[in-house]
Amino acid sequence: MNFFRRVGSLIRKELQSLFNDRSGRVLLFMPVVMQCLLFPFAATLEVKNASIAIYNEDQGTAAVELMQRCASSGAFTQFLSVQSQDQVEEVIAKRKALLAVRIPPDFSRKLAAGEDSPIQVVLDGRRSNSSQIAFGYFQNIVEQFSKDRAKTAGRVLPTEMVPRFWFNSNLDYVNYILPNLVAIITTIGALIITALSVAREREQGTFDQLMVSPLTPEMIMIGKAVPAIMVSFIQATMILVVAVFIYQVPFRGSLLLLYGGMFFYSLALIGVGLLISALSKTQQQAFLGAFAFMMPAILLSGFSSPVENMPHWLQILSWPNPVRHFVEIVKGVFLKDASLDRIISVIVPLAIISSFTLTTAAIMFRRKSA
Numbered sequence: 001m002n003f004f005r006r007v008g009s010l011i012r013k014e015l016q017s018l019f020n021d022r023s024g025r026v027l028l029f030m031p032v033v034m035q036c037l038l039f040p041f042a043a044t045l046e047v048k049n050a051s052i053a054i055y056n057e058d059q060g061t062a063a064v065e066l067m068q069r070c071a072s073s074g075a076f077t078q079f080l081s082v083q084s085q086d087q088v089e090e091v092i093a094k095r096k097a098l099l100a101v102r103i104p105p106d107f108s109r110k111l112a113a114g115e116d117s118p119i120q121v122v123l124d125g126r127r128s129n130s131s132q133i134a135f136g137y138f139q140n141i142v143e144q145f146s147k148d149r150a151k152t153a154g155r156v157l158p159t160e161m162v163p164r165f166w167f168n169s170n171l172d173y174v175n176y177i178l179p180n181l182v183a184i185i186t187t188i189g190a191l192i193i194t195a196l197s198v199a200r201e202r203e204q205g206t207f208d209q210l211m212v213s214p215l216t217p218e219m220i221m222i223g224k225a226v227p228a229i230m231v232s233f234i235q236a237t238m239i240l241v242v243a244v245f246i247y248q249v250p251f252r253g254s255l256l257l258l259y260g261g262m263f264f265y266s267l268a269l270i271g272v273g274l275l276i277s278a279l280s281k282t283q284q285q286a287f288l289g290a291f292a293f294m295m296p297a298i299l300l301s302g303f304s305s306p307v308e309n310m311p312h313w314l315q316i317l318s319w320p321n322p323v324r325h326f327v328e329i330v331k332g333v334f335l336k337d338a339s340l341d342r343i344i345s346v347i348v349p350l351a352i353i354s355s356f357t358l359t360t361a362a363i364m365f366r367r368k369s370a
Helices: 002-019 022-042 061-072 085-093 107-112 125-153 174-204 207-212 217-246 255-279 283-299 312-317 322-336 340-369
Strands: 050-056 076-082 099-103 120-123
Touching (some): 002 174, 002 217, 022 174, 022 217, 050 061, 050 085, 061 099, 061 107, 076 085, 174 255, 174 322, 217 255, 255 283, 255 322
Parallel strands (some): 050 099
C-alpha cells in the first residue's frame, strides 16, 4: 500500500502540472484537433484538379473524339490545347500541365484501318507521383475510348480485368491517413511529455528534492510514465472518435487489441522519452532530443512510404523503431480486422523494445541518483 500511495502522489503531481496550466492543456489537445481537421485534406496523395495539355496534329474524327473525352471527363479540370511541340515543352516547363499528349497526324487513319496508332505522353518528372496518377486517369480514358470503337466496329474485345481493392474499396485517402494519425499523435504526446518531465524538474530545482524523497528511481519512472500513457490514450481516443463518427472511416477490428498494442507502444516511447530526459539538463535539450528521435522514426515507420520499398539493410535497421510496429497494428486493426495471432506477432517486438528502453532509462536514473 505504501508503494501505491507514494506513486499515486507523484502521478497526481504530474497530472496537476500538465492540466492545471491553461496553456499546457491547449498544447496537449489543440494539435490533435488541428491535425484531425487538416491532415485528411492536406496530407493526401490524391490528385485533384489535374491539368492536361493536348497537341492534336490530326483533325480526324477519332482524334477530336479523344480530345472531347479528355475535356469532358472529371479526371482533368484544366484542359489546354497547344499548337506546337515548343508549346508542349513550355506548358510542362512552366508547370501549367501535369502531362502533355501529342496525337500524331495519322492517328484517325490508322484507327480506321484497324492498325495500332501510338500516342506520345510527356509527364512532369518533378511531380512524379502526381503525374503518374494523372497518367493513369488518361490511360483509363484511352482504354474506354478503344473499347467503344471496338464494339462499334464489331471486333472481338480482349479479356477485361476488373480490379477490386480490399480494405479500402473506394481508395479514399482519408481511410488511410486517419488511422496513421493515431500512431503519429500518440508518438508526439507520449514522447514529448516524458522527455520534458525530468528536465522540467531540473530547471525548477525540484529534481534534487525528488531524489532525496522516499521515492525510488523506479517509483519516479512509474510516476512519470503513467500520466504520459493516460494522455496518449486520451489523444488516440479523440482521433478514433473523429475518424469513425465524423469522417465515417470504417473500424473493422477490436478496440481491445488496438489499446493493447497502444499500451506496449506507449511503454516503448516512454522508455525513450525518459532516457532523453535523464540525459538532458534543460527542457530545450530534451525537446531537441525528442525531435531528433521522432522525425527519423516517423519517416522509417511506413507512414508515408511502405517499409517494403526501402533497401533491405534499412528495413533491418528500422526493426527497433516502435512507430513502425504500431503503424502496422493501427492499420491492421482499423481497416482489415487483423487476427489476434497477427497482432500478437507485432506486439512482441514492441514488448522487446519497451523492455530494453525502460531498462536503459532505469539504469540512467540510478546513475543520476547515485
